[in-house]
Amino acid sequence: MARRRQAVTIKHVAADAGVSLQTVSRVINNEPNVRPKMTERVQASINKLGYVPSIAAQRMSGSRSYLILALNDRERTIADWRARQGTDWVDQMLLGGMLKCAEHGYRLIFELVDTHNDHVERELAAAFAALQPDGVILTPPHSENPLITGFLAKQNIPFARIGTRSAGPGIPLTMDDAGSARKATEHLLELGHVRIGFIAGSQEYSLSQRRVGGWQGAMQAAGLPMNGLLAQGDFSFESGAAAARTLLSAQDAPTAIIASNDHMALATLEVAQELGMVVPRDLSIVSFDNTPKIRFIEPSLTAVDQPIAETVSRAVELIIEAQKSGETPTEPTVVSAELIQRSSTASPRANADVGAHG
Structure with missing residues (x-):
């Protein structure tokens, strides 16, 4: 049979x-x-x-291929895979995208593209010729690359742009980066911190500035100064360590630091420990991403849980809806993140035995 x-x-x-x-x-x-x-x-x-x-x-009908193509950055993805550092961005993309595609009888195809490649249009044209996708999902920084968005706009198929609010073709979606940073800052303010440092991510991503803006908005609303509390990183561990040393070596050092991703948060924890500080007694730390590695260290890190799977799932829905209706939404779809409280944040007045959040 x-x-x-x-x-x-x-x-x-x-x-x-x-x-x-x-x-x-x-x-x-x-x-x-x-x-x-x-x-x-x-x-x-x-x-x-x-x-x-x-x-x-x-x-055979000639109208649809029932394939959705998800594009991710080649250099960063391969570096993460080779480092085996527990980054699960791709896993979460596939989780959300594949399950939602299956609900609608579609397939998700995952491809890596070099954002900095001068031949990116030729690369995309080859993928399109082979796959003939019904829609495309772009992740940062592809979602703001005019070569890529311009090429897709000419293909007459819907495409989703994750992590952007900028004007242009395609369906914009964000994970509420400003709101998430504000939520993280307000959590620390409620604990009693007034000197809250922030380590920004790569300037190549517009979401990095939105996260800075969320932190600034919360600090301004609380009437607190921000001089000397912002340090620039690029999402790498090394940049996070350098930024943390700058912040923690200042005369009026912060009692809490928000880092724009897990790599930089882990670097901040390491630098703090090198300086003889105890987290969270002497320094509270909040991270972005909530990848597996930060849950199993000591102390486990409080983090903004990026809703990657939910966002990609929503992107698939919007692409399929646009394919059927011929219309695409112009206003960004916002998928809100959650703040997961763990052991790395406490009142600045707490000691090693009291006040930690688990």
């Missing part, structure tokens, strides 16, 4: 139902111009023969 099922093709279904290949294809693709009785007839043959539609069969 298993062999027979593997051998069943769209031709067998068409012959059993007594209809054309095109009719079977339209039923598989849920095309609107098929009579209900014909749909029932074809579906009965599909069920009887145990036929599983293939992408090739779904493409």
Whole structure:
């Protein structure tokens, strides 16, 4: 029986139902111009023969490929994979994207593209020729690369731009970077901190500035000065360590630091320990991302949990909706993040035994 099922093709279904290949294809693709009785007839043959539609069969109608292409940065992704440091951005992308695609009968294809490559358009053209996707998901910094967004705009297919609020073609989505940074800052303010440092991420990403803006907004609302409390990083461990040393060596050093990703937060923790500080007694630390590695260190880090899976899932929904309607939303879709409180934040008045949040 298993062999027979593997051998069943769209031709067998068409012959059993007594209809054309095109009719079977339209039923598989849920095309609107098929009579209900014909749909029932074809579906009965599909069920009887145990036929599983293939992408090739779904493409026969010529209208859709049922493929969504997700693009990520080649250099950074490969570096993360090789370092094996527990970064799970790609895992979360695939989790959200693949599950949502499966709900709608689509497939998610994952490709790496070099943002800095002068031949990026040629690279994309080759991928499009091979895959003919129905939609594309762009992640930072691709989502703000005019070469890539310009190329996609000419393809006449919907594409989602994650991590951007900037004007331009495509469907913008953000993970509320400003709101998340504000939430992290307010958490520290509620604990009683007034000297709250911030380590910014790479300036190549507009979301880095939005996170700085969220921190600044919360500090301003509390009437607190920010002089000497902002340090620049680039998301790497080394840049986080340098920024943390700058902040913690100041005469009026912060009692808490928010780092724009987990690498820089871990670097801050290491620098603090090198300086003889105890976290959170002497310094509270909040991170962005909430990747696995920060949960299993001591102390475990309070972090903004980036809703990557939920955002990519929503991007898939918006692409499919746009494919059907021919219309794309212009206002950014905002997916809010959650602050996960752990052992790295406490009142600045706390001692080693009292006041830690677990």
